[in-house]
Amino acid sequence: MSEQTGKVVVMDHPLIRHKIGYIRRTTTGTKDFRDTISEIAMLICYEATRDLELQEVEIETPICKTTVRELKGRKLCIVPILRAGLGMVDGMLAMIPAAKVGHIGLYRDPGTLQPVEYYCKIPPDSGNREIFIVDPMLATGGSIAAAVQMLKERGCKHIHLLCILAAPEGIEYLQKTHPDVDLYIGEVDERLNDHGYIVPGLGDAGDRIFGTK
Numbered sequence: 029m030s031e032q033t034g035k036v037v038v039m040d041h042p043l044i045r046h047k048i049g050y051i052r053r054t055t056t057g058t059k060d061f062r063d064t065i066s067e068i069a070m071l072i073c074y075e076a077t078r079d080l081e082l083q084e085v086e087i088e089t090p091i092c093k094t095t096v097r098e099l100k101g102r103k104l105c106i107v108p109i110l111r112a113g114l115g116m117v118d119g120m121l122a123m124i125p126a127a128k129v130g131h132i133g134l135y136r137d138p139g140t141l142q143p144v145e146y147y148c149k150i151p152p153d154s155g156n157r158e159i160f161i162v163d164p165m166l167a168t169g170g171s172i173a174a175a176v177q178m179l180k181e182r183g184c185k186h187i188h189l190l191c192i193l194a195a196p197e198g199i200e201y202l203q204k205t206h207p208d209v210d211l212y213i214g215e216v217d218e219r220l221n222d223h224g225y226i227v228p229g230l231g232d233a234g235d236r237i238f239g240t241k
Contacts, residue, residue, distance in 0.1 A: 034210040036199060037075060044071050048192065048215050052230045058239035062115055065164060065192065065237060068214055069119030072190050076160060076212040077124065105130055105154055109163040109175050110147065112234035116162040116190065130154065132161075132175045143174040148182070155183030164233040166194035166213070167226050169201030176206045192233075193217055195226045 039045075047068050051061050083100035086093060104127040106120045107113075117129060133147030151157065159179060166172060166189070176187055189202070192214040199216070202209065217226045225231075235241035 034203070034206075034208050036203070036211045036213065038213045038216055039072060039075060041071060041075075044068060044214055047071075051192075051236075052228065054231075056236075058236065061236045062238075065115040065233070066119035066122075068192050069116035069162065069190065070122050071119075072192070072212050072214055073120045073123045073160070076188055076190055076210070080158070103128070103153075103157045105151055105157040105159050107132055107150060107159055107161050107175075107179065109134065109161065109171065112165065112232075112237060113161075113163045115164060115233070115237040116192075120160065120162060120190075127160075128154075128157070130159075132178060134171050134174055136171070143171045145174070145178060148178055150179070150182060150184075154179070155185060157184070157186070159184050159187045161187065161189045162191070163189070164192045164237075165226060165229075166191040166198040166202065166211075167220060168195075168224055169198035169205070172198070173202055173205040176202075176209055180206075188212065193226050193229060195220045 047064050050056060051064050081100040082097040084095050085098050086095050104124050106117055106127050107130040108117050110131060110133040128151045130150030134143045134145055137144050161175060163172060172189060179187055188210040190212045194213045194216050197220050217229060219227050221227050
């Protein structure tokens with residue numbers, strides 16, 4: 029395991045709290061739910077990219093030459109976990125439009141209850157990129173921990189997770205299995221119920237984003 033210790037950042041911005049309250053409601057329809065998920069992702073992305081390095085670059089304005097500060101060093105990659113993570117991609121790209129996008133697909137084996145990989149496609153140079161995994165829900169942490177492991181096995185070293193809601197159990201599990209991963213969380217809920225759903229939560233994020241239930 030890496031000796032680096034990742035940080036856990038829970039958002040405290042009023043806009044994020046307000047929008048999370050809106051998507052929790054059973055009366056929020058598919059379009060509004062999808063749009064608001066994207067908006068929340070954009071706001072969390074703002075915080076998650078706070079520590080990106082800058083470099084000074086000389087440019088010319090219509091008035092004169094000057095020095096500005098632009099992003100330096102590693103390139104960025106957004107990696108949604110299928111399928112709910114797709115709902116956060118557009119909001120992220122609105123903030124960092126030059127980022128590449130990878131995809132990870134997992135399903136839970138009904139016998140072992142363990143996550144099983146069925147798809148993984150990331151840029152070939154991802155080992156040199158800042159990786160932002162996106163998934164609206166951090167529940168048990170099993171699937172996300174598996175996704176992190178998949179990325180590490182493919183050479184990724186700088187991994188961050190952005191989620192909208194998290195259960196304490198999921199945070200604890202991810203810190204135990206991958207303590208070097210930074211967590212950016214919209215809000216931490218009370219607990220998981222007997223079915224592994226976050227309480228009070230917002231239901232199944234994938235179904236609500238895509239209108240499949």
